[in-house]
Amino acid sequence: MRIMRTIAALCLTLASSVASADIYGYVDSDGSAHFSTEKLDERYQLFVRGSAPFDSSQLPQPTPDSGKAPLSDTLSRHPNLKKYEPLLNEAAQEFSLDPALLKAVMAAESGFNPGAVSPKGAIGLMQVMPATAERYGLQGDRKKTIEQKLADPKTNIRLAARYLRDLHKLFPFRPELVIASYNAGERAVQKHNNSVPPYPETRGYVQIVKQLYQLYKPAAEKLAVAAFSDAASGARRIHMTLPGRRSMPAPSLE
Numbered sequence: 001m002r003i004m005r006t007i008a009a010l011c012l013t014l015a016s017s018v019a020s021a022d023i024y025g026y027v028d029s030d031g032s033a034h035f036s037t038e039k040l041d042e043r044y045q046l047f048v049r050g051s052a053p054f055d056s057s058q059l060p061q062p063t064p065d066s067g068k069a070p071l072s073d074t075l076s077r078h079p080n081l082k083k084y085e086p087l088l089n090e091a092a093q094e095f096s097l098d099p100a101l102l103k104a105v106m107a108a109e110s111g112f113n114p115g116a117v118s119p120k121g122a123i124g125l126m127q128v129m130p131a132t133a134e135r136y137g138l139q140g141d142r143k144k145t146i147e148q149k150l151a152d153p154k155t156n157i158r159l160a161a162r163y164l165r166d167l168h169k170l171f172p173f174r175p176e177l178v179i180a181s182y183n184a185g186e187r188a189v190q191k192h193n194n195s196v197p198p199y200p201e202t203r204g205y206v207q208i209v210k211q212l213y214q215l216y217k218p219a220a221e222k223l224a225v226a227a228f229s230d231a232a233s234g235a236r237r238i239h240m241t242l243p244g245r246r247s248m249p250a251p252s253l254e
Helices: 002-016 071-076 079-094 099-110 130-135 146-150 153-170 175-184 186-191 200-223
Strands: 023-027 033-036 045-048 238-241
Touching: 023 200, 071 200, 079 099, 079 153, 099 153, 099 175, 099 200, 130 146, 130 153, 146 153, 153 175, 175 186, 175 200
Parallel strands: 033 238
Antiparallel strands: 023 033, 023 045
């Protein structure tokens, strides 16, 4: 019961703290989803506006002859989301987190790609840095390096969930700071007087994760029974474009 009360409280807090930035996106001819906090070119269409609650019925729908799935379907029905959902739910229960938050972070971090590796060395579905994993006791050995261990979806998801749990403890009922810390590091948030750091990447990341949370929260029950056809199992990718990424300093782990 205590775990359920914690999850419920976090859900209400995050749901009441809706993002204020417009989110734009499109699905390309290969079925890959792209989204951003800015309309980068004519392909990007409004995904959700400002502080409006997420409502998939209001999203632009594809034309009958376009052959493209709407962006909301690509995000909510991605085959890897169903594949890794048991691990997400297990980690969410263990660390008293909302599964919708883990899904939102996974979508934003890797687009559900378990082999993703960032230029800074973040690894896997939840883009966990090796240094962060070491803080939680993960070590390389003769059989596998720490990077190889982090590539395992179960290890990756569990470490990310544990980190998010600790961030919730550090910033109780401040979900925007939890999300910002996951992107920029908790030291950066503390350095800026417990507020979202003024880094364009981090601010865009917070807005997108919060809107993705709105997408996954109402869809949570449907995802458990959604049917995934053979066609849906193709190599669809989700691409995050965050304006100002180059101005983002490396997270501090000191």
